[in-house]
Amino acid sequence: MNYEQSFEHHTQRVLMKIRTSALILASAIATLPAMAQTSPYCRSDLIYDNSLDFFDIARFLNFFATGDLRADFDGSGSLDFFDIASFLTGFTGGCPDLTDTDNDFVPDFAETNNGIFINIHSTGTDPLNNDTDGDWLTDGEELFGTSDGLVLPNADPLRKDIYVECDWFAGNFQGRNENYRPNAAVYNRVLFAFDNASTQNPYGHPDGINIHLDYGQGNGHTGGNQLPGSPDVVLFDSEFNQYKAVNFDPRRKGYYHYAIFANRYNSSTNGSSGFAELNGDDFMVTMVNYNSTRNMANTIAHELGHNLGFHHGGHNATNYKPNYNSVMNYAHQFPGIDINGDTTGDGPLDYSHGLNNPINELAINEPAGVIGLPVDFNHNGIIDPLPYALNINCSGSFTGICGFLPPGACVDAFCNVLQDHDDWDNIRWNRLDLSSDRQAEIQLIDCDNWPGKQFE
Numbered sequence: 001m002n003y004e005q006s007f008e009h010h011t012q013r014v015l016m017k018i019r020t021s022a023l024i025l026a027s028a029i030a031t032l033p034a035m036a037q038t039s040p041y042c043r044s045d046l047i048y049d050n051s052l053d054f055f056d057i058a059r060f061l062n063f064f065a066t067g068d069l070r071a072d073f074d075g076s077g078s079l080d081f082f083d084i085a086s087f088l089t090g091f092t093g094g095c096p097d098l099t100d101t102d103n104d105f106v107p108d109f110a111e112t113n114n115g116i117f118i119n120i121h122s123t124g125t126d127p128l129n130n131d132t133d134g135d136w137l138t139d140g141e142e143l144f145g146t147s148d149g150l151v152l153p154n155a156d157p158l159r160k161d162i163y164v165e166c167d168w169f170a171g172n173f174q175g176r177n178e179n180y181r182p183n184a185a186v187y188n189r190v191l192f193a194f195d196n197a198s199t200q201n202p203y204g205h206p207d208g209i210n211i212h213l214d215y216g217q218g219n220g221h222t223g224g225n226q227l228p229g230s231p232d233v234v235l236f237d238s239e240f241n242q243y244k245a246v247n248f249d250p251r252r253k254g255y256y257h258y259a260i261f262a263n264r265y266n267s268s269t270n271g272s273s274g275f276a277e278l279n280g281d282d283f284m285v286t287m288v289n290y291n292s293t294r295n296m297a298n299t300i301a302h303e304l305g306h307n308l309g310f311h312h313g314g315h316n317a318t319n320y321k322p323n324y325n326s327v328m329n330y331a332h333q334f335p336g337i338d339i340n341g342d343t344t345g346d347g348p349l350d351y352s353h354g355l356n357n358p359i360n361e362l363a364i365n366e367p368a369g370v371i372g373l374p375v376d377f378n379h380n381g382i383i384d385p386l387p388y389a390l391n392i393n394c395s396g397s398f399t400g401i402c403g404f405l406p407p408g409a410c411v412d413a414f415c416n417v418l419q420d421h422d423d424w425d426n427i428r429w430n431r432l433d434l435s436s437d438r439q440a441e442i443q444l445i446d447c448d449n450w451p452g453k454q455f456e
């Protein structure tokens with residue numbers, strides 16, 4: 001055996017030892033909750049836990065031993081000692097300080113805490129807050145995806161994000177051809193409302209929320225899809241959960257709201273526009289035969305609003321409050337919000353910003369109206385100069401005598417103080433339901449507002 005043969009023999013023996021060791025170590029890392037990808041800050045941090053340790057070495061050796069080219073650190077196309085040297089460089093000063101105080105997978109050095117995102121090495125986020133913008137998606141999840149490889153397309157760690165997967169039916173429903181797929185016009189209407197929200201973001205960033213509706217339009221939004229068949233009715237929970245089980249990537253649980261766009265729910269004569277889980281993650285939009293851009297977009301916002309914690313009166317279930325100017329209010333779900341102070345809808349989609357004064361139904365002040373412009377609350381054709389008592393949280397132009405409930409018109413019999421609610425600043429930001437089914441504490445809200453009503 002000459003020198004070269006001896007060296008080759010020695011090399012093979014060392015490699016064999018490494019492979020043997022690696023196969024033993026491989027079992028040690030099999031159960032580790034590893035990120036799906038290598039750290040973007042340090043290639044040698046193969047476990048992506050922002051520390052360089054035994055587990056990274058074990059994983060490297062595992063790749064090396066099994067011929068996995070993820071160990072090809074020098075990019076030569078084969079595995080050799082140069083890859084080992086290159087891997088070890090990370091441990092000897094070749095990687096930045098990976099200290100990650102808030103454990104959000106973005107190292108402290110990159111979290112520049114100035115609100116300016118330049119790149120992943122200068123993110124503008126807070127090194128002491130793992131969710132800088134407060135939307136319950138961590139900074140690392142927004143930048144790099146979740147630990148099991150779910151990417152959140154176009155997420156902004158400095159501005160609040162909400163994700164909704166939209167699955168829809170199309171075909172013949174009770175003799176009518178309908179396509180209940182949300183389209184770009186619907187999305188743009190919802191997008192505009194959320195982009196102009198008064199919800200605040202850190203570092204003095206512009207107010208507002210990035211709403212992401214995934215209706216299968218591409219550009220990372222690949223989860224929305226058409227559902228099979230054209231059922232006249234979809235039952236909740238049973239059928240809804242069956243469709244969700246097949247069509248919703250389980251990795252999206254806890255990150256995306258899930259919505260089904262169908263004809264009707266629960267009954268073949270149900271004219272309701274949808275329902276939603278209060279404080280949950282599921283909702284339905286059922287346009288029956290009144291599908292339009294405005295009706296659908298407004299109903300998405302209405303049902304999503306229930307998921308975000310709003311009732312039909314904002315903080316309470318009191319519907320038809322003339323001073324609650326929100327798509328959550330049945331009076332504004334389809335016609336849109338009031339912009340000229342006459343309490344009737346004028347088109348735009350919005351949640352309430354909470355700017356209206358309370359109205360005391362025991363002493364209604366018509367000259368004061370709701371925004372300082374007079375309102376003829378009792379529909380008698382004049383602005384009454386003196387206060388009077390009247391039950392006014394009723395549908396259409398109905399009113400009621402205090403203490404008496406006219407059938408089907410007013411939502412309560414009593415005269416009390418009606419309060420506005422600042423929806424945008426009271427969104428219930430929370431990690432979405434991680435259980436497989438609806439949790440017991442999540443209440444269902446049946447929205448029996450008929451989309452054809454505005455044409456009556």
Ligand SMILES: [Zn+2]
Pocket residue numbers: 302303306312445446447448
């Ligand atoms: Zn509702």
